[in-house]
Amino acid sequence: MALKKFSFNVEEKDKQARLGLIKTHRGNISTPAFMPVGTQATIKGTFIDDIIKTGSEIILSNTYHLMIRPGVDRIESSGGLHHFMNCKLPILTDSGGFQVMSLSKLNKIDEEKGAIFNSHIDGKKFILSPEESIRIQKSLNSDIVMVMDECPKKSNDYKKINKSMDLSMYWAERSKKAFGNNPHKGIFGIIQGGLFKDLRIKSLEHLVNIEFNGYAVGGLAVGESQNEMFKVLDDITYLMPSNKPRYLMGVGTPSDILGAVKRGIDMFDCVLPTRSGRTGLAFTWNGRINIRNSKYQQDNEPLDINTKNFSLNKYSKNYLNHLFNTNEMLGSMLLTLHNINFYQELMRAIRENIKNGTFQQFHDKYINKL
Secondary structure, three states: OOOOOOEEEEEEEEOOEEEEEEEEOOEEEEEOEEEOEOOOOOOOOOOHHHHHHOOOOOEEEEHHHHHHOOOHHHHHHOOOHHHHHOOOOOEEEEOOHHHHHHOOEEEEEEOOOEEEEEOOOOOOEEEEOHHHHHHHHHHHOOOEEEOOOOOOOOOOOHHHHHHHHHHHHHHHHHHHHHHOOOOOOEEEEEEOOOOOHHHHHHHHHHHHHHOOOEEEEOOOOOOOOHHHHHHHHHHHHHHOOOOOOEEEOOOOOHHHHHHHHHOOOOEEEOOHHHHHHHHOEEEEOOEEEEOOOHHHHHOOOEOOOOOOOOOHHHOEHHHHHHHHHOOOHHHHHHHHHHHHHHHHHHHHHHHHHHHHOOHHHHHHHHOOOO
8 A cells, every 4th residue: 555645735724823734644633733742752651542542643752862772773673663662643753953952962063974972871972964863763764854953052143043054054955865755754944043033034945945845943942032932933934835834843831832823833842741740730721730839738629620531630639739749650640641631632722713713812812821
């Protein structure tokens, strides 16, 4: 049976907000979509079957972490990342560029060789070039591959950001060439340029000339304000190809997502729902709840009485408070699943309101509440 080609269509619009469908040979992805993060071939504290039950249609995994542990050869020998982690959903892998900058002991950025760094785990030396990043992602057999880029820290130094952006564009060309011709998978370019409008536009135009299956906005969620992030999107989304998915990397809070959807973004990923779940912070339709707070010791109501996908609402805030204050792992597991489920409820509501032409009202109701 012939594999389905990678494709994307916008089905409805409500001003700039877009309702779309990404088709892959592993399954379809309704957009706007949120991708739970499975950094090390697992979404911490959850079963993949439960992730699927939340309505998640794609997950993200991480080139940098997997190349260090357990190593790409070990995963490839098991049949690829889907077999290794028993996941039937499509998987997007990031290129590793962000983690090289944020986690490793970076020795050098070499225009030709790539990033030369030491592992944050054991100090072992690695060289990650654009070609090597793509080779690893192809060996993992992910469904959407990201180009190798340099992701600098937030800076007002125009020359520094310009130089970094130029390097990312050179690496994007090499990444696309290394990817080759594979109509059944997607490869996304990554727009860089910091907070500078002209550099963002220059980066986007360069990537469009190379031609990718989708376009990501990188270099955000690195310390800028929400207003600064939204301004970057305002500067470029109207210039992004309308027939390709738009992905805002590493974002974010529910209000970040609402504001970005309003500006035409289709895809999101963030560790926030899982990391927050492990530390006792729950996202709900009535706002955030820090379940460790002593006021919940006498609260026998559930986090969300309307949760339908799971029987999560049979656990009281009183009980969850107890689990966290005694460091019981069940607390982290329940809140992690609750948060991912909430995020997918949010995405479904966003899609429904775009379809109904009521997204702006929905946005205005929740932008300052969630």
